Amino acid sequence: MKNQASDLSILTDLCTALAKAERVEVLVDVFEKCIHQLWHGVFFSLYFSEENAYQFVLSNTDRMYQLKEDDAWEMFKNIEQRLVADLKTDNFRQNVFYKDAELWQKFEITETLILKLLEVKAVLLVHTTELRIFDIQQLNVLRVATNLLVKSINEHCYLQKIAQLGTELQSYPQKLWISTEPEQGFTQIAPNVIGTSPAIQEVYQQINQVAKTDSTILLLGESGTGKEVIAKTIHESSERKNKAMIKVNCATIPTHLLESEFFGHEKGSFTGASQRRIGKFEQANGSTIFLDEIGELPIELQMKLLRVLQEREFERIGGYSTIKVNVRIIAATNKNLAKEVNEGRFRLDLYYRLNVFPIELPALRERKEDIPLLVDFFIQKYAKGKNIKTISNKALEQLMLHSWPGNIRELEHLIERSVLTAKGDTIKEVKISTLYTQDHEDFALQTLADIEREHILKVLKICNGKIFGQHGAAIRLGLPPTTLISKMQKLGITKKIA
Numbered sequence: 215m216k217n218q219a220s221d222l223s224i225l226t227d228l229c230t231a232l233a234k235a236e237r238v239e240v241l242v243d244v245f246e247k248c249i250h251q252l253w254h255g256v257f258f259s260l261y262f263s264e265e266n267a268y269q270f271v272l273s274n275t276d277r278m279y280q281l282k283e284d285d286a287w288e289m290f291k292n293i294e295q296r297l298v299a300d301l302k303t304d305n306f307r308q309n310v311f312y313k314d315a316e317l318w319q320k321f322e323i324t325e326t327l328i329l330k331l332l333e334v335k336a337v338l339l340v341h342t343t344e345l346r347i348f349d350i351q352q353l354n355v356l357r358v359a360t361n362l363l364v365k366s367i368n369e370h371c372y373l374q375k376i377a378q379l380g381t382e383l384q385s386y387p388q389k390l391w392i393s394t395e396p397e398q399g400f401t402q403i404a405p406n407v408i409g410t411s412p413a414i415q416e417v418y419q420q421i422n423q424v425a426k427t428d429s430t431i432l433l434l435g436e437s438g439t440g441k442e443v444i445a446k447t448i449h450e451s452s453e454r455k456n457k458a459m460i461k462v463n464c465a466t467i468p469t470h471l472l473e474s475e476f477f478g479h480e481k482g483s484f485t486g487a488s489q490r491r492i493g494k495f496e497q498a499n500g501s502t503i504f505l506d507e508i509g510e511l512p513i514e515l516q517m518k519l520l521r522v523l524q525e526r527e528f529e530r531i532g533g534y535s536t537i538k539v540n541v542r543i544i545a546a547t548n549k550n551l552a553k554e555v556n557e558g559r560f561r562l563d564l565y566y567r568l569n570v571f572p573i574e575l576p577a578l579r580e581r582k583e584d585i586p587l588l589v590d591f592f593i594q595k596y597a598k599g600k601n602i603k604t605i606s607n608k609a610l611e612q613l614m615l616h617s618w619p620g621n622i623r624e625l626e627h628l629i630e631r632s633v634l635t636a637k638g639d640t641i642k643e644v645k646i647s648t649l650y651t652q653d654h655e656d657f658a659l660q661t662l663a664d665i666e667r668e669h670i671l672k673v674l675k676i677c678n679g680k681i682f683g684q685h686g687a688a689i690r691l692g693l694p695p696t697t698l699i700s701k702m703q704k705l706g707i708t709k710k711i712a
């Protein structure tokens with residue numbers, strides 16, 4: 215049966231309990247309680263990857279104990295391990311709902327949810343003996359919760375290992391994967407580009423496809439999502455890396471100076487042009503030019519840029535000879551360029567020329583799994599001269615619950631500030647800035663399903679829980695009653711709650 219606790223309260227309870235737990239067994243219990251807030255009666259196995267083998271911990275439910283006592287225990291483990299091993303073939307990319315009537319029947323399991331956790335290199339299998347209880351909506355909560363559990367287990371075992379001063383790790387689970395090695399199966403694109411979430415892995419894949427070519431790339435994404443970092447990474451991964459990448463920020467240079475910035479000018483070509491000036495396109499010959507904030511390029515210059523993109527040639531202002539360059543172009547914007555085109559602020563032909571290979575960078579709220587890694591990275595970056603080593607679970611919990619309208623830049627600044635003010639070796643609290651607008655925050659926190667659920671609940675209340683008939687909720691919502699009922703089931707609304 216599905217449970218109704220809110221996602222936030224589930225995660226908050228989990229973080230608080232994990233922070234207090236002193237033994238790994240207790241961590242597992244705490245996690246089990248958390249899972250039971252999502253779905254009653256399920257039981258799980260958590261597999262940690264170690265090279266090609268997997269070590270695992272189990273839930274402490276009676277059902278799991280019954281299974282362990284059973285003659286078929288070995289068979290159960292075999293099936294699970296085969297499932298987990300299969301996941302390696304697709305690089306841990308998808309979550310799967312596994313149903314195999316024949317194999318699982320013996321164990322009365324009707325469905326298994328398999329959650330792959332790229333960042334901590336673990337696989338969670340959640341089994342149920344009920345029908346269709348798993349809901350895609352709850353996957354994100356489960357993902358964050360499992361990440362926190364694995365991190366906590368690793369931390370506990372690590373501390374224990376240090377305490378035992380090199381003797382074999384004896385705790386439960388008996389052998390655990392603890393490694394700071396780069397994770398097998400994950401692409402680390404560059405040392406300063408942090409993230410292993412599926413969303414950022416997709417970006418890495420695109421970079422791998424295109425970096426070594428000369429194709430024009432358009433980087434799209436909100437402010438602070440790492441467009442410049444990715445542009446540099448692409449340049450560094452290309453054959454052009456021996457020459458510096460040249461950057462032009464189209465938003466910060468006054469319109470009347472932009473043309474000269476791009477193409478340069480001859481001495482005396484306009485008042486104030488006392489020297490010949492080499493423009494950025496010429497400087498970028500043999501290298502890459504990064505046109506940041508391309509959406510801000512004034513319309514009068516767009517035609518001139520189009521020519522360079524098409525012909526790779528231009529003239530300096532006041533010059534007569536045509537200069538040919540061999541330049542790779544990477545442009546970036548946080549604007550919706552298609553909308554800019556529709557509203558007449560951006561030329562369609564230039565848009566097509568730029569949009570050869572678009573790469574969309576995910577917002578941080580879409581890759582929250584990466585927050586612990588990013589935090590560690592920024593702590594190391596800013597801890598120079600200070601003894602700060604880590605962040606408390608409570609502070610990390612706060613970070614996981616924030617919606618990050620300012621993306622990685624906002625997180626980076628926050629960690630920099632927190633490192634400066636922290637005492638001891640741990641960041642115990644973080645003061646999240648209210649600089650970014652509340653609107654954005656609310657928007658990010660409420661999913662469409664949340665809004666739908668809220669609205670259905672309100673209407674049901676007005677209709678006194680009545681679904682059918684003239685004064686029923688179905689008519690008010692403009693839905694056939696059967697559709698409303700299946701929606702309610704999907705959203706976990708029972709008549710009792712309504």
Ligand SMILES: Nc1ncnc2c1ncn2[C@@H]1O[C@H](COP(=O)(O)OP(=O)(O)OP(=O)(O)O)[C@@H](O)[C@H]1O
Pocket residue numbers: 406407408409435436437438439440441442443444506548591622623626
């Ligand atoms: N994947 C990442 N790993 C580590 N640091 C990152 C990553 N992405 C971004 N950063 C850091 O976040 C900050 C913002 O990144 P960057 O300037 O590249 O974003 P941007 O999308 O170009 O922002 P804007 O649109 O405002 O120019 C930088 O300090 C950068 O070092």
